[in-house]
Amino acid sequence: MIIAEAKPNSELLEMVSDCSKVLVVGCKGCVTVCNVGGAKEVGVLAATLKIARRRQGRTIAVDEVTLERQCDPEYVDEIKDRIGDYDAVISIACGVGPQFLSERYPSARVFPGVNTKFMGGAVAHGVWEERCAGCGQCVIHNFGGICPIARCSKSLQNGPCGGSDHGKCEISKDVDCIWDVIVRKMMSQGRLDELLKFRPPKSWTTSRDGGPRKMIREELRI
Amino acid sequence: MSEFKSGSNLEKVLRAGHFAFTGECGPPTGANVEALKKKAAYLKGMVDAVNITDNQTAVVRMPSWAASLIVMQEGVEPNFQMVCRDRNRLAAQSDVLGIYAHGIRNMLCLSGDHQKFGNHPDAKNVYDIDSMQLIHTVKTMRDEGKFLNGQDIDVPPKIFIGAASNPFAEPFEYRVHRLAKKIAAGADFVQTQCIYNMDRFREFMKQAVDMGLHEKCYILPGVTPMKSVGMALYMSRSVPGMDVPEDLIKRLRGAGKGKVAEEGIRFALEQIEEFKEMEGVAGVHLMAIEWEHRVPEIAERAGMLPRPSV
Known part of the structure; x- marks a missing residue:
């Protein structure tokens, strides 16, 4: 929500x-x-x-x-x-x-x-966290079901960067390094090789960068 | 002595009251230094400064600052263009310091074409600050010696600040007010989008003069000679914010085979003649796109030579 x-x-x-x-x-x-x-x-x-x-x-x-x-x-x-x-x-x-x-x-x-x-959800009573950046082309399955676009401070697709420190992001000790989470999860699933693949630059045309967005579903129009 | 803001040749020419003449040069889509030097050679001595475009139409090219340095080595004064599409406020301010450190004194502040129009449409855009804010940033750096965050600059960059204006974009009534806003933000000179609809431009200039804008800022209307009927049609139909009257297209068509380019140049020369007399106009910005080799001829026929040395 x-x-x-x-x-x-x-x-x-x-x-x-x-x-x-x-x-x-x-x-x-x-x-x-x-x-x-x-x-x-x-x-x-x-x-x-x-x-x-x-x-x-x-x-x-x-x-x-x-x-x-x-x-x-x-x-x-x-x-x-x-x-x-x-x-x-x-x-x-x-x-x-x-x-x-x-x-x-x-x-x-x-x-x-x-x-x-x-866009996010409640992780505890009174605590909400961001989950989605609305980029218009979901890729979270490549990252263990976790979105680095929304949750990495640099939106890295080939992370983690050198600022990852004991599971925390370089911008603040209060921010988790989501790439730390991604790597650990992929390791636990035995899928680390997927992370080793080079992820080429993403197309941002479906994101805000492509201009204001609009969606039309013909079957729903009256 | 002088209270020059930058001491650039363009500023001195304008300040001395000469009718300024600026040109334009697009950097190569590669590291072809020789091609760039060749273009610069056509422009040398023909204009007071040359705009060096910044990844124009969102196509990757040699950077504006690098091409500016090369043309400067060739004896041509650059007007370094910077777009907000590709850099955030850190990079923008840093580049201003860099170009100044290397002797560049003119800068044109632009938003930049959306990347959708270029050869990397998948790119993210930056637009951290807009062209209005960029103008104000450079002015603050120059006049107050401060960065956007208020910190002092150790040797502030003395830049002659340029802005662009499109008199033909919508809403027409608002355009002159946006120009006024750019001048208030810090623009020392303004170069306009290519003018073809002279009626509308006269109206725009009258509004600008009525508001006294010509007394606060040098206004240089843009002129681009039409090379062909195809170019005129393309400009008319596909270039956003471009106003090409039907009469001009008819005139070019009527010129006959092999004579369209000459007719295009004639129209440009007529425009320049009128601009010389038009109240509030301080010069002309000639954008001979990929036609640099025709600039000497156009400059000569327009009575622009020799360029003043100040």
């Missing part, structure tokens, strides 16, 4: 400093699962904004709504009758949400309430 984290309250307050009526829009998708943009967080943010404003000696009206998904026009449509009532909208979905909102409602001012971090 997509992992996001809340923006600091001070940043959000600054964004809406000239607004007196705001709609906070949550999403029941990924951001609900990673506890940053669901109905609960919508309520918390609304209350926070009101309290902070009161401390400044001003008031702000904040309404709340949480959509099934903000990355789907069908659900984005659900606020069409009320969006005109607000000076601004704060979306606390991933970066897709505020963009779908601003595309659907061109006259609305839409602010992002969270920072979208990465």
Whole structure:
């Protein structure tokens, strides 16, 4: 799923400093699962904004709504009758949400309430890690089912580099060297010879480098 | 004495109020030094500086800095081009120091064509900083003597900073404002995309003059003589942001067999004549692509010779 984290309250307050009526829009998708943009967080943010404003000696009206998904026009449509009532909208979905909102409602001012971090999952309660870089051409089977594109700091395909130190990456002792993990796993499976093959430069045309991406599946179109 | 920003020949020519004339030269797709020297020889004495392209159209070539050094040894002042596609901010700043250390004084800051158009479409692109930010970076390095991170530079590079402008890309209304933004970021001179639609360029220049941009920056419209009808059609249909009016294509077609190139040159000469009189225009940038050997003739017929020595 997509992992996001809340923006600091001070940043959000600054964004809406000239607004007196705001709609906070949550999403029941990924951001609900990673506890940053669901109905609960919508309520918390609304209350926070009101309290902070009161401390400044001003008031702000904040309404709340949480959509099934903000990355789907069908659900984005659900606020069409009320969006005109607000000076601004704060979306606390991933970066897709505020963009779908601003595309659907061109006259609305839409602010992002969270920072979208990465595609990954929860490895423990309250701990999320990146797993996928969305390069568009999956090659993890060559690396013991582990993605060096997303998880090696240098995205090396013929790693590990000389900075691998006791299983840790040279950039920080808090970062695992994923190539250490890959090598050990391939050794344990008796497949080390596969890693010894030279991996030629990858085509990045399917990644962001090839330009903004779009996918069409004809069989699903109506 | 002088308050020259770089002391380059191009800067001195422009500062002295001469109508500048710059050329262009693409480095070889290999280490063919002789081919490069031959091109440089055609340009020597014909122009005030020569743009040395940087892996143009995203095709791998001898690097701009290396080719710049070679043409400099041949007595031609280079205008080193740098694109943001192939280097991050470390490499960009490092290369600026490198070219300055070797005596290069002009630099054109560009985003660069997307690698999709070139011969390594599978490549990752960098675009760590964009052309606007690159202009500002070089200005900061020069005027404040600081790197992007704020650290002091031990002998800052004194570079005459160039930028590009395409008056014909969309949205047309925004183009002049983007030019203004580049000037505010630090551009000392601007070379434009090849101009063919003179009506539109006149309008663009009028806007630029109304905003006073010509007083803050030297503006050099780009001229590329059409060699053939095929080239005109290709430019019109396949080169993004290129505006080739139907009238010009008709005119080239009407020239008759074997005379199209001469007609292309005539059109370029007419353009140059008009640019000499156009308010706000400080010179012309002649991009005779793979036609360097025709530059002496064009320079002569355009009344550009001899080039001023300043």
